[in-house]
Each structure stands twice: as C-alpha cells, then as structure tokens.
Amino acid sequence: xxxxxxxxxxxxxxARYDRMNRLISLGQDLRWRRQAAAYLRALQPKRLxxxxxxxxxxxxAASQTLPSLAEVYLVDITPAMLAYAPAKKPNRPxxxxxxxEADAHQLPFAERFFDAITVGFGxxxxxxxxxxxxxxxxxxxxxxxxxxxxxxxxRNPLWRALFQVYFRFWVPLxxxxxxxxxxxxxxxxxxxxxxxxxxxxxxxxxxxxxARSSFHEFMGGVAILYILEKDx
Ligand SMILES: C[S@@+](CC[C@H](N)C(=O)[O-])C[C@H]1O[C@@H](n2cnc3c(N)ncnc32)[C@H](O)[C@@H]1O
Numbered sequence: 001x002x003x004x005x006x007x008x009x010x011x012x013x014x015a016r017y018d019r020m021n022r023l024i025s026l027g028q029d030l031r032w033r034r035q036a037a038a039y040l041r042a043l044q045p046k047r048l049x050x051x052x053x054x055x056x057x058x059x060x061a062a063s064q065t066l067p068s069l070a071e072v073y074l075v076d077i078t079p080a081m082l083a084y085a086p087a088k089k090p091n092r093p094x095x096x097x098x099x100x101e102a103d104a105h106q107l108p109f110a111e112r113f114f115d116a117i118t119v120g121f122g123x124x125x126x127x128x129x130x131x132x133x134x135x136x137x138x139x140x141x142x143x144x145x146x147x148x149x150x151x152x153x154x155r156n157p158l159w160r161a162l163f164q165v166y167f168r169f170w171v172p173l174x175x176x177x178x179x180x181x182x183x184x185x186x187x188x189x190x191x192x193x194x195x196x197x198x199x200x201x202x203x204x205x206x207x208x209x210x211a212r213s214s215f216h217e218f219m220g221g222v223a224i225l226y227i228l229e230k231d232x
Contacts, residue, residue, distance in 0.1 A: 006125050007078045009184050010054070014080040016179040017055055023178065024171055024188075025223075032218050033061035033120055036147045036225050043145055044068040045115035051075050051104055051136065052122025056085030058149070059097065062118050063090050073098045073114070075107070104132040109139045117146035124150055124195050133208030136228075143232045146210070150201070151192040152217065152224035159220050167192070201226060 013020070021029045037058075040048075046068060050059040053074035063069055074097060076082050082099050089097045102108050104126055117136050126132040136146055154160040167189040175185020196204065198215055205213045210228040217224050 006127075009181075009187060010078040011080040013175075013179050013181050013184045014055070014078070014084065016181075017081065018057065018084070020175065020179050020185070021057070023174055024185075028219065028223075030057065030061065032149055032223050032225070033058045033118075034065055035218070036120070036149050037062040037065035037118065039147050039225070039227055040066060040116045040118075040145055043116055043143075045144075047071045047073075047113065047115050049073050049075060049107075049109070049114045049117045049136075049139065051107075051117060051119045051132075052077075052125065053085060054078075054081040054120070054122075056082075056088040056097075058118045058120035059085065060088045060090070063092070063095060063097075069095055071096050071098065073100055073109075075100045075102050075104070077101065077103050105135060107135045107139050111138050112141040112144075113139050115141055115144050117144070119146070119148045121150060123148055123201075124191050130204055130208055133205055133210070137209040137230060140230045142230060144230050146228040146230075148226040148228065150195065150197075150224055150226070151188070152197050152221045153193060154221035156220060163222060164189075197221075197224060 048062055048069055050072060053059055053076045056074055059072050059074045063072060074085050079101055085099055105128055117140055123129055154163050172182050172186045176182035202213045205228050211231050212229040215224050215226045
C-alpha cells in the first residue's frame, strides 16, 4: 500500500532526523508538538495512537503534556525510525509505550480502540490519505480527537516568498551537509507544496467521517495543526 521509497528515504535519514528537525524549524518543532498535544488535554485520554511516530518526538510531547495517559502506541512503517523511540519514553511507571511496525493504511487495531490520535509530519507521506484518515476514524472512539501536525505554506505573499527561498534552497543544502541526503530534504519542500493545505485537507477529513474539524497555524502557516473530532 505504501510507496516503498518513502520508507527507504526515512530509513536513510533516521540517525540525523531529530537534529535536522531542530535545525530546519529553528527549534520550534518541539514546541509545536507540545502545543498540539495540549489540544487533547480536556479529553483526558488514557490510550493514544501516535501514527507515523518516527523517532518518538510526538509521543514524548504527548506523554509529557497529558498526565492521564496510560498507554501510547507508536506506529510507523520504518523500523529504523522507531529504533530511536524507546529511549525517549518518560520514566513514569503508570505509562506504557507499545512500539508497533505497521502501515497507516491498514491499522492492526480494533474499532474505537483509541481515545486520541496524534500524527506529526506524517500524513503528507501517505500514498492514500483518504484511506489512512478512514483508518484513523475507525480506530478512534466516539467523542475522540485526532491532532495532525503538518508542514504548511504561508498565505501572506511576502512571508511565503521568504519562506520558500529558505525551504527550497537552504533546507536541501542543510540536508546534504548535515544528513548527507539532499534528496530527502528536496522531497520535504516539494511534498509540502503539493499537499492540500487548510480547507483542502479539512475537506478530505470530512470525507473520511470527521464531521467537526478545524485548523490552527503556527508561525504564519509554516506549520499547520488540524484538529479532528469524531462525533458521539
Ligand atoms: C517526517 S516523519 C515524522 C516522525 C514524527 N511523527 C515526528 O513528529 O517527528 C514521517 C514518518 O512517517 C512514516 N510513514 C510514512 N508512511 C507511513 C505509513 N504508510 N504508515 C506508517 N508510517 C509511515 C515514516 O516512516 C516516518 O517515520
């Protein structure tokens, strides 16, 4: 179901992935994940799915932000990314992390298994986003919430022009110098520009069954948080 080259790409950059995120986002990515997780606080979730979990930074932010959590399932298709996750688990005896290698398009969980879902910079990489969103909707309980963080493109023309110079030229150069993989960091701006941001993505979410959905922009739209609710 998933394009094997996407997994191969993340396998190649796994060791440098976290450092590159800090550099590219000027350290903001950690704050964005914490702020995203805070949208789940009122729900007091016990069981969370962190989809496309990668090296575990979103699971970590959620675990720190949500004291109600008892179980976090970190699901990803690339074992080399997941290999970095266990070391990030907070030392809280009441909290269990389950590391699961699986495809977002075919989740190995029963219906309504999770109270909440987080996805950080993952949906952009899915080959069939509608199918993956339908899977998320299926495994989420009634009244549950999903927060999806993605890269964005600013709407303000001046900010967008500045950002695009940074994203199209500087980021691939950093990728070549720091991660030794220019192609992966050329794929990042290209896939971001192809992504159906804001209302376009919300439309897909609604098609997947999420009746109520909204978005919140970080840094003028450089990153966008989508908040989805499954009806009671
Ligand atoms: C940009 S990383 C995001 C990692 C982490 N969520 C974060 O916030 O840093 C994208 C992740 O999506 C995973 N991925 C891509 N396609 C997937 C799929 N079909 N199912 C599950 N994971 C997938 C990749 O292996 C990679 O680890």
